[in-house]
Structure formats: structure tokens, C-alpha cells
Amino acid sequence: MNKNQLLQELGQILPSDVILHQKEDLTPYECDGLSAFRELPLAVTLPETIDQVTAILTLCNRLDVPVVARGAGTGLSGGALPHKDGVLLSLAKFKQILKIDPQRQTAVVQPGVRNLAISEAAKPYGLYYAPDPSSQIACTIGGNVAENSGGVHCLKYGLTVHNIQQIKVVTIDGELLTIGGSGLDSAGFDLLALLTGSEGMLAVIVEVTVKLLPIPERAQVILAAFDDVAKAGEAVGNIISAGIIPAGLEMMDKLAIRAAEEFVHAGYPTDAEAILLCEIDGTNAEVSEHILKIREILNQSGATEVRTAKDEAERLMFWKGRKAAFPAVGCIAPDYYCMDGTIPRKQLPHVLKTISELSAEYKLQVANVFHAGDGNLHPLILYDANNPGELERTEEFGGKILDLCVKAGGSITGEHGVGVEKINHMCVQFNSEELTQFHAIKSAFDAKGLLNPGKAVPTLHRCAEFGAMHVHKGKLPFPELERF
Amino acid sequence: MTTQDSSLDLQAHVKNAIKNNTALCIQGGNSKSFYGRTPIGQTLKINDHSGIINYEPTELVITARAGTPLKEIEYALLENNQILPFEPPHYGNNATLGGTVACNLSGPRRAAAGAARDYMLGCKVLNGKGEIISFGGEVMKNVAGYDVSRLMAGALGTLGVLLEVSLKVLPRPEAEITLTLEHNTEKALAKIIRLAQVNFPISANCYDGDRLFLRLSGTEGAVETSKKPIGGEIIETEHDIWQKIKEQQHGFFMTDQPLWRLSVAADTPPIKLEGKWLYEWNGALRWLVSSASAETIQAAAKKIGGHATRYRGHDQNHIDVFHPLSPALLNLHKKLKHAFDPHGIFNRGRMYPDF
Numbered sequence: 001m002n003k004n005q006l007l008q009e010l011g012q013i014l015p016s017d018v019i020l021h022q023k024e025d026l027t028p029y030e031c032d033g034l035s036a037f038r039e040l041p042l043a044v045t046l047p048e049t050i051d052q053v054t055a056i057l058t059l060c061n062r063l064d065v066p067v068v069a070r071g072a073g074t075g076l077s078g079g080a081l082p083h084k085d086g087v088l089l090s091l092a093k094f095k096q097i098l099k100i101d102p103q104r105q106t107a108v109v110q111p112g113v114r115n116l117a118i119s120e121a122a123k124p125y126g127l128y129y130a131p132d133p134s135s136q137i138a139c140t141i142g143g144n145v146a147e148n149s150g151g152v153h154c155l156k157y158g159l160t161v162h163n164i165q166q167i168k169v170v171t172i173d174g175e176l177l178t179i180g181g182s183g184l185d186s187a188g189f190d191l192l193a194l195l196t197g198s199e200g201m202l203a204v205i206v207e208v209t210v211k212l213l214p215i216p217e218r219a220q221v222i223l224a225a226f227d228d229v230a231k232a233g234e235a236v237g238n239i240i241s242a243g244i245i246p247a248g249l250e251m252m253d254k255l256a257i258r259a260a261e262e263f264v265h266a267g268y269p270t271d272a273e274a275i276l277l278c279e280i281d282g283t284n285a286e287v288s289e290h291i292l293k294i295r296e297i298l299n300q301s302g303a304t305e306v307r308t309a310k311d312e313a314e315r316l317m318f319w320k321g322r323k324a325a326f327p328a329v330g331c332i333a334p335d336y337y338c339m340d341g342t343i344p345r346k347q348l349p350h351v352l353k354t355i356s357e358l359s360a361e362y363k364l365q366v367a368n369v370f371h372a373g374d375g376n377l378h379p380l381i382l383y384d385a386n387n388p389g390e391l392e393r394t395e396e397f398g399g400k401i402l403d404l405c406v407k408a409g410g411s412i413t414g415e416h417g418v419g420v421e422k423i424n425h426m427c428v429q430f431n432s433e434e435l436t437q438f439h440a441i442k443s444a445f446d447a448k449g450l451l452n453p454g455k456a457v458p459t460l461h462r463c464a465e466f467g468a469m470h471v472h473k474g475k476l477p478f479p480e481l482e483r484f
Numbered sequence: 485m486t487t488q489d490s491s492l493d494l495q496a497h498v499k500n501a502i503k504n505n506t507a508l509c510i511q512g513g514n515s516k517s518f519y520g521r522t523p524i525g526q527t528l529k530i531n532d533h534s535g536i537i538n539y540e541p542t543e544l545v546i547t548a549r550a551g552t553p554l555k556e557i558e559y560a561l562l563e564n565n566q567i568l569p570f571e572p573p574h575y576g577n578n579a580t581l582g583g584t585v586a587c588n589l590s591g592p593r594r595a596a597a598g599a600a601r602d603y604m605l606g607c608k609v610l611n612g613k614g615e616i617i618s619f620g621g622e623v624m625k626n627v628a629g630y631d632v633s634r635l636m637a638g639a640l641g642t643l644g645v646l647l648e649v650s651l652k653v654l655p656r657p658e659a660e661i662t663l664t665l666e667h668n669t670e671k672a673l674a675k676i677i678r679l680a681q682v683n684f685p686i687s688a689n690c691y692d693g694d695r696l697f698l699r700l701s702g703t704e705g706a707v708e709t710s711k712k713p714i715g716g717e718i719i720e721t722e723h724d725i726w727q728k729i730k731e732q733q734h735g736f737f738m739t740d741q742p743l744w745r746l747s748v749a750a751d752t753p754p755i756k757l758e759g760k761w762l763y764e765w766n767g768a769l770r771w772l773v774s775s776a777s778a779e780t781i782q783a784a785a786k787k788i789g790g791h792a793t794r795y796r797g798h799d800q801n802h803i804d805v806f807h808p809l810s811p812a813l814l815n816l817h818k819k820l821k822h823a824f825d826p827h828g829i830f831n832r833g834r835m836y837p838d839f
Contacts, residue, residue, distance in 0.1 A: 103677055103751040126681065148627050159625065161634070162602050175812045182789030183747035184594065184768045185638075187807035188817055188835070190601055193634030197627045217683045237542035243565060243655035283683050285705030342623040344543050374624035375543075414625035422628070429628050433615045440823035441630050444816065457629065 003042050006065060006087070010045060013055040018093075020044040029088050032073040032080040033135070036391065037420055041068065041082035048093040050168070050176060050206045057204065058174035060087055066453050067172070069200040071112060071143030074135040076338060077419030079147065079199045079455055086453075089204060091142050097121050098207070104182075105212045106165060111142025111205045115149075118210060127212035130157035133415070134323060142205045148197030150415035152248040152322070153279075155373035159415070161196040163211050169195060169203035172446045177203070194441070199417050200452040202445040216281035219247065221315045222294055224303040225272035229253060230349040232274040235301035236372045237345060239278065242297055244290055248279035249373030250322050253352070256329065256367040256380070263328030266321030267314075269305055276303075276372065277322055325369045326380065333365070333382035337394045341405030342414035345375045351408055355379055355401060362397040364390075376414035377405070403428055418456045426456075427463035435460060487535030489549070491608075491616060491647050497528060498645065498829070499614040507832045510641040512551060513578025516587050520640050522800040523834040530582055533647065536560055538622065545605060545622045547650040550582025557581055561653055569597040569654045571688075573730045582646045588638030591730040592688035592699065595680075595750075595765035597654070601637035608648040609636060612825025622650045635820075641831040642839065643824040657687065657701035659708075662725060665696045665716035669754050672696040673767050677751050680766050684710045690729050691763040692736055697725055729764065732796075736762045736771070742797045744772040744781055748790030757784055771795075782807055803837055814838060 003021070010019050020026055021043045030038040042065070047053050060067045066086030073080050082088045094110035097117065101107070102125040107118050115136040119128040132151035133139055139149070145167060148160045157163070166180035180192040195202055226232040232251055239246065252260065254273050261268045268275060276298070280290045291308060298306045309315035321328075329336050343351050352368060359366045365382040379401055383394040402412045402425045412418070412425040426435065438457040442449065458466070501508050507525030511517075534551040541564040548557055554574055561567055571591030572584045585607075590599040606620025609632070619632035636646060667675060672691040676698075679686060685702035698714060700707045711718070719725070728734040737743065739760075746755070750768040754761070759774025774781065778794070782804070785792035791807035798805065809817060814836070821828070821839040828839065 102681065104749050105680065148631070150625055154625065158598070158602065161631065162598060177810075177812055177816070181747070181791060182749035183791070184765060185588075185599065185747050185791075187791045187793070188809050188813060189643075189820060190588070190634055190638050191813075191816070193601060193631050193637075197631055202630075214681055214683050240544060240655075241542050243658060245654065282702070283685065283706045283709065285709045286685070286703045289703045289705045342625050344540070344545075344622060346540070346543065371625070376623075376625045409621065410623050411621055411626040411628050413628050414623070415627060417627055418629070426628060431617075433613075434617045434619065434629070437611065437615075437617055437632070437824070438629055441632075441820065444819035444823045 006063060007043060009059055009063070010043065010056070013052055013059065014045060014047060018046040029070070029073070029082060029090070032070070032078060033076045034078040034081070034419065034421055037078045037081050039082045039084050041084065041086055041088040044088045044090060046090045046093050050170065053089070053170050053204060053206055054174045054176060056087065056089060057170055057172055060450060061172050061174065061448070064448060064450065066450050067204070068452050069146070069204045071140035071146070072114070072138050074139040075143060075147060075417060075419065076340070077413065077417040077421040079417050079419035079452070081420050083453060091140070094142070094206065100125060102127060106209050107212055108207065108209045109141055111208060112140050115139050115141060115144055122212050123215070126215055128215050129163065129210050130213050131160050131163050134326070141208050141210065145196055145205050145208055146198065146200050147415070147417045150371070150376065152250060152371065154371075155249055156245050156247045157213070161193055164192065164196065164208060165211055166209040167192065167195065167205055168207035169205050171203045172448070172450050176206070180209070197417070199419065199456040201442055201456050202451065204451070218284050218287045219279060219281040219315065220287050220291055221277055221279045221309045221318050222291065222298065223268070223307045223309070223318050224276045224278070224298040225269040225305040226274045226276070226302065227272065227304050228302070229274040229352050231302045232276050233345060233348040233372070235276060235298055235303065238297050238301050239294055242293060244294065246278045246373060247281040248277065249371075250277040251275070251370040251372040252322065252325060253368040255365065256325050256369050259328040259332050259367060260321040260325050263331055264320050264324045266317050268321055272304065277318055325367075329367050329380045329382065334384040334386065337381040337383065337398055339379045339381070339398050339401050340376070340413050340416040341402055341410055342374070342376045343405050343408045343410035345372065347408040347410070351377065351404060354404055358397055358400055362393055364394060364397055371414070374414075375410065399425065420455055423455065423458045423462070424466040426458050427466050432460050432463070435463065488532055490533040491610070494528070494530065494533060494645060494647070495610055495614055495616060498610055501526070501829050502612070502614055502827050505827065506829065508829050510645055510831055512580030512583035513553070513576060515574060515576030515579040516583055516589070518796055518800070519587055519589075520800070520834045521802070521805045521837065523831045525829070525832055528645065530645065531580065537648065541566060543622070544624070544653050545650055546653055547622060547648060548581050549648055550580060550646040552581045554579040554581055554584050562656070565656045566653045567656045568603070568651065570594055570600045570603055571730060572600060573732070575731065581649055585637050585649050586639065586641045586646060592690065592726050592764060595689070595768060596687045601634045603652045604633045604637050604649070605652055606650040607633045607636055607646055610645040610647055612644060612827055612829055616647065620650065624652060640834045642821060642835050644830060659704045660687070660699060660701045661707055661711065662719050663698045663700065663711060663714060663716035664719050666694065667691070667696050669693070669761070673754070673763065676766050679714065680750070684714060688726055689764065689766060692734070693761060699726060734762070736760065736773070739773050740797065741773050741775055743795045744774060745793040745795040746770040746772060746785050746790060748785060748788055752788050752790070755784055757781060778804060806835060809836070
């Protein structure tokens with residue numbers, strides 16, 4: 001690809017100040033939230049109209065130039081890692097909230113609008129946008145749709161896919177498509193579901209209509225301490241068996257508790273092996289009834305301490321500790337590596353025990369933060385990148401955790417996406433027929449494979465090479481492929 | 485209750501059909517054959533592929549083979565005080581899980597709780613190459629790979645044969661009452677919209693032209709404290725009314741005239757089309773009994789960003805049973821169909837005449 005020709009033709013679409021191509025201008029875009037992977041693109045473009053996006057995609061399609069779309073770049077799996085021969089398409093200038101419609105309980109927003117900004121704009125109408133990934137201050141709704149982001153409230157309120165109604169996307173052919181509609185469903189296939197979580201592989205999102213919910217009349221949180229993580233896990237099952245779906249149900253293990261307590265002084269019991277944070281929301285009457293029931297269940301499940309936040313300040317303090325868990329862990333170790341597996345909840349004691357054995361084997365500490373209600377485990381592996389070989393050992397350990405999640409009947413990623421980070425582990429979760437089906441879907445949208453190449457779905461050859469290093473039960477995976 | 489794994493038989497059948505270039509019509513209980521266009525091909529029965537494979541009440545997940553009777557699933561859930569939150573219509577005694585998911589039809593609770601597709605966690609599918617492939621799983625959160633499971637919901641079997649489905653389930657509400665109020669259409673629609681903006685535990689609503697019905701579900705306290713501010717009278721036959729609406733046995737549906745289903749924005753004012761109306765889902769679902777022309781009805785729905793479906797009592801060989809797609813979207817549908825079913829053997833023509 002001739003860089004000069006690309007820049008010259010981009011210059012016919014965009015003003016020169018929104019086409020970046022000097023090394024110093026490109027460097028801020030070299031990675032996303034997963035900084036272990038870095039790459040400079042040929043150019044960064046910052047369009048501000050849908051017509052410009054369409055023109056850029058049409059141009060890149062004609063010149064066979066890869067395109068990587070990017071929101072705020074807070075993703076944790078390298079999904080927005082630039083392509084060295086490609087254009088990085090930043091949607092940062094698409095930051096208008098186009099409409100808040102209290103009657104329809106929807107907000108129409110551009111993709112570069114921050115997640116939290118939607119709830120802030122909806123607040124005067126008594127409404128909010130439910131999915132709340134931990135990066136909600138910074139992450140954008142376009143990225144949330146591309147990754148199908150979750151958050152601490154998805155057990156009750158669902159993921160991004162459950163909370164959007166319509167999107168507008170531009171395909172690599174330069175076609176503007178409206179997916180979904182103003183009602184609760186639309187004619188034809190559920191392309192809204194297919195595009196949500198497709199990691200920028202199928203089309204570029206240029207507008208999102210999200211659903212808004214009434215702000216609950218009341219929210220309350222209970223903190224429970226346990227001397228055994230298995231008991232905490234059982235307590236979660238007992239709450240759900242009693243017919244209660246809490247708004248949030250989070251677990252932290254000892255190391256995570258101590259790190260968080262040191263960092264924000266949330267009042268966590270630092271001698272506990274595990275704590276549960278259980279948030280209940282709804283009408284006043286409903287919350288009161290549920291709190292009584294949950295306290296009883298927690299006590300019966302062997303909690304050593306059960307505390308209901310005495311006021312809103314304490315409720316926010318309980319959450320502050322949980323929400324600060326990642327940076328807190330960042331304070332007790334030079335580096336940490338955040339994993340994102342999901343498991344059926346009943347497998348928790350087994351999975352935590354195995355992680356602790358692996359931790360001893362690899363001589364690397366692990367703090368566990370767990371969206372306990374929906375089985376999404378975030379083990380944080382503590383390491384020091386300055387120690388030669390430690391990053392490699394950490395990645396290998398992380399890989400073992402993902403294998404463990406798949407074997408336990410779960411998934412390699414609950415909410416962070418595959419990106420470049422977990423692309424090899426896709427070969428563990430899916431066989432070659434399934435991966436081929438994914439590639440066929442990709443081809444239906446993007447026959448030349450120009451949108452975000454090398455992410456999310458591995459080629460079969462890549463799996464063959466990865467498989468050669470990971471032989472399971474003496475059987476070579478992907479036996480139908482040649483080996484190089 | 486029968487439990488049988490017929491997936492290999494079904495696979496052999498499909499491989500044979502590919503070899504002989506025979507189109508197949510996938511059939512479960514045949515309870516929803518009225519829905520969609522009439523497909524071309526030999527019947528592929530999936531009823532024998534039946535049985536609940538895994539049900540973990542504390543994990544809120546059930547996995548069953550596609551031929552499992554829907555009533556068997558609902559019974560198993562009820563024994564553990566759980567429900568399918570999307571309250572699917574059966575439309576007959578023989579409805580299966582596979583057909584329910586393939587049609588993505590949801591009942592009165594849809595506006596409050598979500599549709600069938602919202603509860604899809606994973607599935608095993610027999611694709612048009614005769615391969616048995618799995619997507620998603622039995623966990624609540626899973627973003628590995630494209631969301632094929634949800635794509636299967638509502639694809640009407642045109643992309644493959646559903647073999648197994650994993651669904652998220654929820655606890656059955658502790659208490660439930662139904663309130664009724666008399667209103668004209670404008671007032672009833674405005675009232676529903678107003679109630680939806682506040683934290684009332686409304687799990688279903690319906691306006692039949694005379695009366696507005698509201699179902700409250702939740703804890704005893706939540707239901708009790710909400711009924712007064714909402715107003716209206718409690719009716720004792722609450723189960724009956726929602727059952728009748730869900731299964732379309734309400735008097736409104738007893739007609740020889742064509743029935744249309746319009747999906748529109750909830751706050752759309754009464755649509756000026758000739759006929760009788762019944763409203764559900766906060767006004768977002770509108771049933772219309774009308775002899776107006778398809779062009780008129782579809783144009784009216786499209787104008788407000790919605791879509792119209794010929795639901796019952798139409799010529800099922802008609803070209804547009806479902807709302808016509810734009811040329812670009814139709815093209816994408818054809819490509820996706822080809823990606824799953826390259827020989828075009830499954831439910832040919834069931835959704836659109838083009839595939």
C-alpha cells in the first residue's frame with residue numbers, strides 16, 4: 001500500500017487537521033487498555049459526520065486498506081489495537097446526545113458519547129442507562145455495543161445487547177444500514193444481536209438508540225463476610241434459590257479485600273476470606289422485604305458478619321471499595337494482568353482452588369474479583385514486568401486460567417472481548433467447524449476481511465500452530481490442517 | 485416425558501438432503517405453521533430429539549433438546565418456582581422448545597422482561613453443511629465469538645436446525661394481581677406510558693378497546709403498595725385473561741378477517757387505519773383486525789419506524805408475509821443465509837421468498 005496515495009485521497013475526504021500520520025501524533029493511539037500490545041497505524045482519522053465515515057470506508061475498501069474502529073480506547077483485550085498497514089478510525093468526535101425521549105424511554109446518541117454521560121443526561125427525567133462497565137466514566141457507547149459490555153448490574157438488567165433498540169452502522173462497502181427499529185423488534189434476522197459484541201469486525205457503528213429505565217425508588221447494599229470462599233459461593237446460590245435477583249452480587253477474595261481496604265478504607269473486614277456485596281433495588285416496599293430475607297439467608301449460609309449500609313454514604317463507600325479493586329491491586333504490585341473468564345457458579349470452589357494451586361506453581365500472586373451473580377471471574381495476576389520473563393510467565397498462567405474456565409463449562413471471556421489478547425484461546429473454546437462458521441459470517445459482511453483484521457476470530461492455521469503447543473490428552477487439535 | 489438424542493439421525497437426514505439437493509421443512513409440534521410463509525420441501529421432524537439435558541435452578545439455566553415439549557419445560561421450571569420470563573405463547577398442545585425459539589415469539593411479559601432472544605444463552609445447531617456446531621453456553625455472560633445463539637432466535641429455522649437450546653430462567657414472582665380500568669384509547673395509551681416511567685412492578689398490560697388490564701408482579705409488599713396509586717379494580721380471573729391474550733383466545737382474535745401484528749414505538753398515537761385494535765407491551769405491540777390493503781398497513785407502520793406482519797388469516801404464499809426489507813438488508817440476509825446454509829435446504833421461503 002502506498003501511504004502517500006492513501007493520505008492524499010483521505011485529504012479529499014477530511015480536513016488535514018483530522019488526518020494524523022506523523023509518528024508523534026500516532027503514538028497516543030498505539031494501544032488500548034491492554035498496553036502489552038502496541039502498534040502504530042499508517043494513519044489516524046477523526047471524522048465527524050456519517051458521510052465522512054462512509055467515504056473513508058469506501059476508500060479503504062477500494063485500496064484494500066484495513067480499518068480499525070476505536071472509541072475511547074478503554075478496552076482490555078486489544079480490540080482497538082491499530083493495524084500497521086491500516087487506518088485507525090476514531091469515533092471520538094461523534095459525541096452528541098441527539099435526543100433523550102422520556103416518553104419512549106430511549107436516548108439516541110452518537111457512538112463517541114461516554115456511557116456515564118447518557119445516564120447523566122437522562123437523570124432530569126428520572127431515567128438512566130443500566131449497563132455500567134467499570135470504565136463507564138471514560139468508555140463510549142459505540143465501544144460498549146462493539147464489545148457487548150456488561151457491568152456490576154447485569155444479573156438483573158442484562159448486557160448491552162438487552163439495553164439497545166436500534167443502531168446505525170456503515171459497512172465496508174460504504175452502505176449505511178439501520179438495524180433494529182422504534183419498536184421492540186424488527187423484521188428479518190436479529191442483526192442487532194449479531195452486531196452487538198462483534199468487536200468491530202462486521203461494520204462501524206455510527207449511531208445508537210439505547211433503552212432507558214426509571215431510576216429505582218430505592219437501592220440498598222448488604223456486605224457479608226465469610227471465613228471460606230466456598231461458603232460465600234453457596235450463599236449466592238441460596239439467595240437466588242429464594243427467588244431474589246439482586247441488582248448486583250459481587251465477591252472479593254482476601255487479597256482483593258485487603259488491597260481495596262488499604263486503597264479506599266471502605267470498612268471491609270480484612271480478616272475475612274471472602275466478602276459478598278449484595279445490592280437490592282426497586283420499590284421501597286420490595287427492597288425492605290428483600291433485605292430482611294437476604295440477611296437471614298446470609299446468616300444461615302455461615303456468614304461471619306452481615307452489615308446493611310446504614311445510609312447512602314455508606315452504600316457508596318461499600319461500592320467504592322469494589323469499584324477501586326483494580327487500581328487498588330495496581331498499588332500492591334508493579335503490574336497486574338486482568339483475566340475475564342466465566343464459569344457456572346457451582347464450579348467456583350474448584351476453580352478458585354485450582355487457581356491458587358497454579359499461583360503457587362507459577363510463584364505469582366492472584367487477587368480474585370468476581371461478578372458472583374453471573375459467574376464472571378476476574379482473577380488479577382500480580383507481576384513485575386521489569387523482572388525478565390515474568391510477563392511471559394504471567395501470560396502462560398493466564399492462559400491456564402482460561403483453559404480451566406472452558407473445562408469448567410464456561411467461557412474465555414465474559415465481558416472484555418477476545419480482541420488480540422484471547423485469540424489463541426478461541427481455539428480452545430471452538431472447534432474448526434465453529435470457527436469456519438464465524439469466518440463465513442464475517443465474509444457475509446466483509447468479504448475482503450478489512451475490518452479489524454487479526455482480531456476476535458483466529459484463522460485455522462493460527463489454531464493449528466497454537467494447538468501444536470497445547471496438546472490435549474495426546475490428541476492434536478485441528479488434525480485436518482497442514483503443519484508448518 | 486421422553487428423552488432421546490436423535491441428533492445423529494437428524495444429521496444423517498440433512499447430509500442426505502444435501503447430497504440429493506432436497507429442501508427440508510423443519511417441524512416441531514406444528515403449532516406455529518400459520519406463522520410466516522409456507523416453506524418448500526420435505527418435512528424434517530424434530531420431535532424425537534427431546535428431553536431436558538441440564539437444569540440448575542440456582543444457576544438460572546435450563547438446557548434442553550429442541551423437540552422437548554414447551555409444557556414439559558414450563559412444568560419443570562414451575563416445580564422449582566421458576567419461569568420462562570418471556571412467557572411464550574404455545575398456540576397448541578404440541579409446541580416445542582425449538583419452535584418457540586425459532587419463532588422468537590414472546591407473551592404479555594415481554595415489555596417488562598424481554599423477548600425469547602434476550603434469554604438465549606447458547607445453542608447447538610445443525611447447519612446447512614451437515615455440521616453440528618455449538619455457540620454460547622450455559623453462563624450468563626459470554627462474549628467469545630459472534631452471538632450466533634441470539635441470531636438463531638427468530639430466524640425461523642432458515643439458518644439451521646436447532647438441536648439444543650440453553651435459556652436463562654428467572655424466579656416466579658411471589659405475588660401477582662390484575663387491575664382493570666375503563667378508558668378510551670387515547671387515555672389508556674397515555675396512562676400506560678405514564679406508568680412505565682415510574683417504578684411500578686407492572687409485568688403486563690393490555691388494552692382491548694374498552695378496558696385497560698394491568699398485571700402487577702413482585703413481592704407481596706411491592707404489589708400491595710402499588711395498586712392504590714395505579715387505581716382500578718382487581719379482577720379475580722387474572723390468570724385467565726393473560727392466558728387468553730397470550731394464546732389469542734380472547735374474543736378479539738375470534739375473527740375470519742386477516743390479523744396483522746404491528747411493532748411500533750410505544751408512544752405512537754392511535755394509528756389511523758381501519759379496523760379493530762388490541763394493544764400490548766406498553767403500546768409497542770398492536771394487533772389489528774382489518775381488511776385494509778397490505779400496502780396501506782405496511783406503509784403506515786414503516787412511516788413511524790415500525791413493521792407490520794401478516795399474522796393469521798392471510799395467504800401464506802404471499803410474497804410479503806413479513807415486512808419487506810430494504811435492498812441492502814435483503815442482500816445481507818441472503819449472504820448470511822448462504823453462510824449458514826450454502827445449499828439453501830432449510831425452510832426455503834419461510835421468511836422471505838428470496839431464501
